[in-house]
Amino acid sequence: MFEVKATRGEGGEIELGTSEVAAAQRYAGSDRWRILVVTSVLDPDAVRVRVLPNPFGPRGRGRYREEGGALRFSYRV
Template sequence: MRTKPAESRRTAGSSSPDSLGGDELGYDFRIGSSRQPLLFEVKASQGEVGQIELGESEVPTAQRHTGSDRWRILMVTSVPEPSRLRVAMLPNPFSPRGRDLYQEEGGALRLSYRL
């Protein structure tokens, strides 16, 4: 099962233009007003097991933040079934915490997960 990015990038963050990310930035929104805010990429799936596909701007952004633990994935699962919907914060796949959580799945960067 493949995941798709969240439909709306503007609903997850605050209304401040500074909190919004974008495809070219490698994240969907950021939280925190400090010099090192948390950066979140939102992914969604139909179930609790599937694949996450990171885009061409997401990979280098995640790699740049490997040591800081600032870049994270918000995984929204079971989207078609609101009673089972779940949001989980997953670590950066390039970070020490994330390396053992994911399994690479092919030529593009596709990662398997199980919640």
């Protein structure tokens, strides 16, 4: 399962809604739930798709930082 997020720029921050957080937490012990971030979505020459791990899973640890609450995360690639 993938949660898809898009940004106008190069990315670096996403928000997860309540149902998205619940799904991420439900699948935290597996690699079944991940995030696809489409960056520079308005610029066809610069658009990129990044696959990020579940922020609540083992591969997501240390990769995200809560920004302004539990539903907004910054990430590093």
